[in-house]
Amino acid sequence: MKARLGYHSVMNFPDAPHVLLVDDDVELVSLLNFYLRSDGFRVSQANDGETAIQMLFSGPLPDIAVVDVMMPGISGIEVLRRIRAKSSIPVLMLTGRGDDESRIQGLELGADDYVAKPCTPRELSARLRAILRRTLAASEGSKPGESDMVRVGELVLKSAQRKISWGEQDLNLTNAEFNLLEVLIQRAGQVVSKDTLSEQGLGRPHQRYDRSIDVHLSSIRRKLPPLNDGRPRIQAVLRKGYQLLID
Secondary structure, three states: OOOOOOOOOOOOOOOOOEEEEEOOOHHHHHHHHHHHHHOOOEEEEEOOHHHHHHHHHOOOOOOEEEEEOOOOOOOHHHHHHHHHHHOOOOEEEEEEOOOHHHHHHHHHOOOOEEEEEOOOHHHHHHHHHHHHHHHHHHHOOOOOOHHHEEEEOOEEEEOOOOEEEEOOEEOOOOHHHHHHHHHHHHOOOOEEOHHHHHHHHHOOOOOOOOOHHHHHHHHHHHHOOOOOOOOOOEEEEOOOEEEEOOO
8 A cells, every 4th residue: 555644735646545434424524525635635435334335345445444433324333344344444433422332342343443523634634644654564564584573472473464373373353453462562571551552552642531442452352362370361450551461
């Protein structure tokens, strides 16, 4: 994926990052569409879930999708579910303020992040760039090799290939889960703060009362075998952060 993440122009270059906006609020989509195009993105839009699904799987996939949770007919959660059944493209969910249930459900289904509505176009653009920057860096990483591999017990990290395995079995991780577990593996045995996990794993500052990291790590715990004593390998350390433990 080629992307001019730092370019600002009202023109739409063929190699600019392509975002699909999915929201039934026509006025909001129009505003976001105009701003993102002026900020260097290529933009497609859909005002309902059914149209979004048709667009997603009838042609080239966008680089990233922005999907509103609350839509009539096919909900944003169902759109996300169908995307994840076929693709690992980054997905950012738009949620209502205080709608923790939908937010957590989206993260558990593999959403990369969320933005609470009402949001400013500038905030959305910044969040999209943070996600795409990590995706682009991973796709343009160094060629796989022994120097790229980090082994911690049975856990094997291959950053350039975007793979983490336990023994011989690759773990089925979302983009955000991979990023967070990569940070923990590189600091195995150390306590890693939520600020560090958010900055390096999600590409944005950690916000008070934001449960994204907790939800992602809860999902990762379920995908890792427990310690010999039965405890999860990822432990929360009160008021300090999280720690990856190895037998």
